[in-house]
Amino acid sequence: MSNIAIYLALLLGLLGQAGSGAPAGKSSSLDYDYFKTKVQPIFLAKRTGHARCISCHVVPTGAVFQLQRLSPGETTWNDEESRKNFEAVTKLIALPGNPKSPLLIHPLAEDAGGDFFHNGGKHFNSQNDPEWKTLKAWIMGQTGSTQARN
Numbered sequence: 001m002s003n004i005a006i007y008l009a010l011l012l013g014l015l016g017q018a019g020s021g022a023p024a025g026k027s028s029s030l031d032y033d034y035f036k037t038k039v040q041p042i043f044l045a046k047r048t049g050h051a052r053c054i055s056c057h058v059v060p061t062g063a064v065f066q067l068q069r070l071s072p073g074e075t076t077w078n079d080e081e082s083r084k085n086f087e088a089v090t091k092l093i094a095l096p097g098n099p100k101s102p103l104l105i106h107p108l109a110e111d112a113g114g115d116f117f118h119n120g121g122k123h124f125n126s127q128n129d130p131e132w133k134t135l136k137a138w139i140m141g142q143t144g145s146t147q148a149r150n
């Protein structure tokens with residue numbers, strides 16, 4: 001088995017485990033306003049040396065993590081599209097209260113606590129990265145559109 005096959009098996013195992021362990025409806029504890037105002041901009045931001053998350057993770061080809069396509073001429077999502085993004089992201093990759101959520105460890109450098117391979121690159125080199133901290137704050141239950149607690 002190639003490394004990638006092993007990796008995918010591990011990721012699927014992780015997702016499966018998370019799915020079976022989580023009580024139904026738990027994703028509702030993740031906050032929509034915080035997602036819309038703080039988390040979504042991270043999916044749109046350009047980082048040196050990387051394509052934007054939205055470049056790859058877009059319906060219908062975005063692997064498990066799929067975002068809505070931006071409407072022509074728009075630079076962000078409207079409320080309806082944001083709701084769909086929220087549904088998609090909270091279903092499998094952002095597990096409430098779980099610091100090992102794929103959304104956290106997949107784009108994080110391995111030596112900073114991330115997993116070893118993400119086809120889209122390691123966008124965050126440290127857990128002190130402000131964008132990464134925003135993702136983590138959201139998954140750990142941050143609400144509203146105020147600044148993340150540290």
Ligand code: HEC
Nearest residue numbers: 051052053056063064065093102103106107118119120123
């Ligand atoms: C160059 C294309 C590309 C970019 C840019 C990219 N990704 Fe990915 N990502 C992939 C591919 C392909 C996979 C599936 C294979 C793998 O896991 O590496 C993936 C997998 C994932 C997964 C695991 C769930 C899944 O859909 O398989 C997460 C979570 C993820 N990416 C998050 C991100 C985040 C967050 C960003 C932006 C910070 C990002 N990705 C940017 C290509 C990309």
